[in-house]
Amino acid sequence: MSAVVTEDHRTESADTRPAEGPREGAFGNAVALSCRECGHRVGLGPFYACPECFGPLEVAYEFPAITREQIEAGPRNIWRYQALLPVPTDIESSPNTEPGFTRLLKADNLGRELGIENLWVKDDSTNPTNSFKDRVVACALSAARELGSKVFACPSTGNLANAVAAAGARAGIKTVVFIPSNLEQPKQVNSAIFTENLVAVDGNYDDVNKLASEIAGEEDGWAFVNVNVRPYYAEGSKTLGYEIAEQLGWRLPDQIVIPVASGSQLTKVDKAFQELIRLGLVEDKPYRVFGAQAEGCGPVATAFKADTDAIRPVKPDTIAKSLAIGNPADGIYVLDIARRTGGAVEEVTDEEIRAGIVQLARTEGIFTETAGGTTVAVTKKLVEAGVLDPTLETVVINTGHGLKTLDAVSGHVSAAATIAPSYTAFKATGI
Amino acid sequence: MSVSVRIPTILRTYTGGDSEVTAEGSNLAEVLDDLDAKFAGIKGRILDEDGKLRRFVNVYVGNDDVRFQDELATPTPDGTEISVIPAVAGGC
Numbered sequence: 215m216s217a218v219v220t221e222d223h224r225t226e227s228a229d230t231r232p233a234e235g236p237r238e239g240a241f242g243n244a245v246a247l248s249c250r251e252c253g254h255r256v257g258l259g260p261f262y263a264c265p266e267c268f269g270p271l272e273v274a275y276e277f278p279a280i281t282r283e284q285i286e287a288g289p290r291n292i293w294r295y296q297a298l299l300p301v302p303t304d305i306e307s308s309p310n311t312e313p314g315f316t317r318l319l320k321a322d323n324l325g326r327e328l329g330i331e332n333l334w335v336k337d338d339s340t341n342p343t344n345s346f347k348d349r350v351v352a353c354a355l356s357a358a359r360e361l362g363s364k365v366f367a368c369p370s371t372g373n374l375a376n377a378v379a380a381a382g383a384r385a386g387i388k389t390v391v392f393i394p395s396n397l398e399q400p401k402q403v404n405s406a407i408f409t410e411n412l413v414a415v416d417g418n419y420d421d422v423n424k425l426a427s428e429i430a431g432e433e434d435g436w437a438f439v440n441v442n443v444r445p446y447y448a449e450g451s452k453t454l455g456y457e458i459a460e461q462l463g464w465r466l467p468d469q470i471v472i473p474v475a476s477g478s479q480l481t482k483v484d485k486a487f488q489e490l491i492r493l494g495l496v497e498d499k500p501y502r503v504f505g506a507q508a509e510g511c512g513p514v515a516t517a518f519k520a521d522t523d524a525i526r527p528v529k530p531d532t533i534a535k536s537l538a539i540g541n542p543a544d545g546i547y548v549l550d551i552a553r554r555t556g557g558a559v560e561e562v563t564d565e566e567i568r569a570g571i572v573q574l575a576r577t578e579g580i581f582t583e584t585a586g587g588t589t590v591a592v593t594k595k596l597v598e599a600g601v602l603d604p605t606l607e608t609v610v611i612n613t614g615h616g617l618k619t620l621d622a623v624s625g626h627v628s629a630a631a632t633i634a635p636s637y638t639a640f641k642a643t644g645i
Numbered sequence: 646m647s648v649s650v651r652i653p654t655i656l657r658t659y660t661g662g663d664s665e666v667t668a669e670g671s672n673l674a675e676v677l678d679d680l681d682a683k684f685a686g687i688k689g690r691i692l693d694e695d696g697k698l699r700r701f702v703n704v705y706v707g708n709d710d711v712r713f714q715d716e717l718a719t720p721t722p723d724g725t726e727i728s729v730i731p732a733v734a735g736g737c
Contacts, residue, residue, distance in 0.1 A: 251701065263731035265655045268690070268701040270732075346737070421708060427730045431654045432664060472737070479737040536737065541712070543701065543732045545678050585737060613737055 217421055218557040235259065237302075238359035242301040243278065247271040247445050252545065258300075260361050260437070262444045270543060271445045273300045280493055282464055285456075290315045293348055293455040299453070299488060300446045310355055311381050313341045313348030314453050318461040328594050332607040334467070336458055337580055338614060345364070345583070345614030346479070347377035351439055351451035355381050357446035358437035365390055365436045366401035369426035371419050371535050372401050373583075379408030379440055390436075392422050400619060419538070451479045455486025458609055459496050466490070466501045468606035471593045473585040473613055474505040474514055474559065475537040477544030483611075484551045504602060505550050505559035506592035508584075509533035512561035514545040518552060519559075525549075533564045533622045534584040536614070558601050566591040568626055571616060581616035589613075646671055646723040651679060653729055656691075659684040668727075673706060674717040676727060691729060707720045 232487025236258070246255045251269025262271055282299050288294030292314030293305050316338050325333035341348040351374070358366050365389040367381040368374050375391045382389030391405050394416035406412045415422045430441045437443045459466055466487055472480040484503055490496045507515045517525045525545040529540035542548070552559050562570070565583055570591030575581050580588070589610050596602035616623070633639040650668050652660050660666050668683070670676035681688035697709050697716075704711045705728040711719045721727065 261655075263653070263655055263701065264688075268655075268694075268699050268731050270701060417708070420710070424703075424705060424708070424728065424730060427653075428651065428728065432653075475737045477737075527710070531711070541703070541710070541732065546700070 220292075231534040236360040236362070239302050241300040241357070242302055243275045243297060244273045245276050248274040256406075260357075260442045261362075262442050263564045272603050273445050273449050275300075276577055277493060279615060280495065282460075282495055285315055285460065285495075290342075290354060292450065295453055295456045298456065298486075299353060300449055302355060304361065305399050308356070309384050309386065310352050310386055311342040311348050311377075313352050315457060316340045318458060318609075319578065319580070321578050324574060324590070327573065327577055328597055329603070330593075330597060330602075330604045330608050334458075334462075334607070334609045335574070335578060335580060335611055336454065336611045338454070339580065339582065339586075339612055339616075342616065343373070343376040343380045344449070345373040345377065346454065346611075347373040347614075348381070350447045351377040351381045353437035353450035354378075354437065354443045354447035355385055355387075357443045358387070358439075359385070359441070361435035361437065363435055363443075365387065365433075366439070367391065367426070367429075367436055368439045369393075369419070369422040369441075370405075371397060371538075372404070372618055373536055374440065375401075375405040375412075376408070376618075379405045379412075383408045392420055392426055394418055398619070401618070404618070420540070436484045448478050448482060451482035452486035452489070454479065454611065455483035456490065458483075459487065462607075463611070464496055466496055467609040468498060468500075469504065469602060469608040470503045471504045471506055471596070471602075471608065471610045473589050473611065474507050474542070474545075474548055475511075475539040476542045476583075477505070477514060477548035479611075479613070480505050480549045481544050481551060483484075484555075488510060495596050501556040502602075502606075503555045504592070504596060505548050505552055505557070506589040507559065507561040507590050508534040508567060509561045509563050510534070510539050511540060513529070513540065514542055514548050515559045515561035517545070517559075518549055523549060532567075532584075533619075534567055534588050536583065536585045537588060558596065560592045560594055560596055560599075560601070562588060562591040566595070567625055570594070571623055572627060574612070575616070580612060582612045583616050583619040584622045586612035586616075587612060587622075646675075646721065646725075648676055648721050648723070648725045648727055651726065651728040653731055655731070656687060656729065659687040659690075659724065662725070670721055671725070672717070672721055673704065673711055673717075673719045676721050703730045703732055704728070705730065 249264035273509040336344040390411040511530035527541035571587035
């Protein structure tokens with residue numbers, strides 16, 4: 215599939231659909247891909263970078279009137295928001311993992327410890343493969359189908375690989391998942407169980423990513439979820455924002471804390487809130503967006519605190535592997551949103567991340583992965599610094615389950631005592 | 646010094662569809678100048694108006710991202726493979 219190209223080599227913007235393109239309505243109410251950087255538009259197709267400036271392409275829509283009742287009558291998964299996503303109206307008839315509509319928990323115990331009066335946790339660890347990635351992958355799978363892709367693929371170190379392999383299995387499409395060869399064995403098993411095509415690459419995540427981009431440029435019919443179908447994939451994160459608003463009773467929270475790797479999730483939650491306001495589905499009110507990073511990979515936090523737009527890439531060194539994107543593509547937009555909404559971007563140490571994981575587990579019974587530990591720890595730090603207002607309603611996002619990152623906390627929590635099987639021995643522990 | 650340059654899909658309209666081309670130069674800046682002499686306009690897609698690498702493009706000399714090397718002054722020894730790749734994001 216290719217877009218029309220003009221004599222000066224630029225992709226023609228008038229044609230919003232490739233010549234031999236997908237069926238009518240394949241992408242729902244989406245009408246084009248628009249460059250977030252320069253506004254240049256290209257047709258809906260397997261494109262992800264602007265032909266003018268290499269900027270990220272984003273799905274643009276023409277929404278009809280949409281009511282709360284229409285959404286509430288939908289399924290209890292992300293497809294209740296079909297009209298707001300780049301997917302067809304018959305999306306439910308195609309096998310997929312049906313992610314989303316995860317629980318929004320009132321976190322009073324954690325709130326008391328952090329000193330926040332009204333705290334909620336959006337717990338995405340209960341998705342089909344236990345992370346928010348099921349949301350984005352479901353949207354990427356729909357795009358892959360509609361574009362006629364034969365192979366569903368990704369480079370990943372964990373959550374994404376699990377979600378792609380599982381969704382592909384359910385959909386009956388060939389999956390190929392690329393991982394760094396030094397990835398821990400349990401993480402390899404989590405993906406290999408769903409696919410026979412797990413490819414271990416001798417190199418780090420950046421090397422795997424680079425290889426994926428090269429393969430996407432050479433092989434026809436391959437849909438790399440976070441490469442050539444990324445615009446559609448990324449839209450899946452909007453459903454986190456829609457659900458939070460709906461579960462709060464169709465209103466926006468005052469404050470929200472979101473982990474930042476590439477920055478995609480934070481920008482999409484903000485996009486979701488803006489769309490809900492524009493469609494009249496929630497009241498237009500101020501909200502503050504906070505980003506959470508690890509000190510071992512905090513280029514956006516560093517730029518925010520230096521009050522600059524210049525994000526200097528870093529070589530990641532943190533236990534929060536799912537946040538270890540040294541050159542975050544959406545970082546500049548995270549800065550814009552944090553500044554526009556009166557939020558902030560903060561970073562915490564690996565020790566604080568571990569403490570955040572334990573604190574959430576022991577106050578709310580939620581075992582989070584390192585990204586969630588980062589978010590909790592950053593929330594604590596922002597309250598202590600007087601940046602986050604503890605009197606305002608606040609939502610913290612937990613992106614995935616702690617069983618995925620056991621290595622981060624194993625050795626830091628363990629049996630309190632090892633005793634003989636006698637009552638006397640038990641009493642001696644003082645428990 | 647002759648090097649090979651891998652061209653991303655969106656720039657292949659400049660190279661007649663070729664995914665890999667050869668160029669001359671002892672560092673990345675010289676290689677890009679030579680590329681532009683052969684495929685007019687391609688440099689302007691990789692560098693911005695100030696002559697710096699565009700924010701959303703990554704260039705690798707060998708397997709190394711030039712942002713961690715000497716940017717446009719990164720040496721390009723004979724036989725080196727250079728890759729031009731749109732920035733790809735992952736994680737949250």
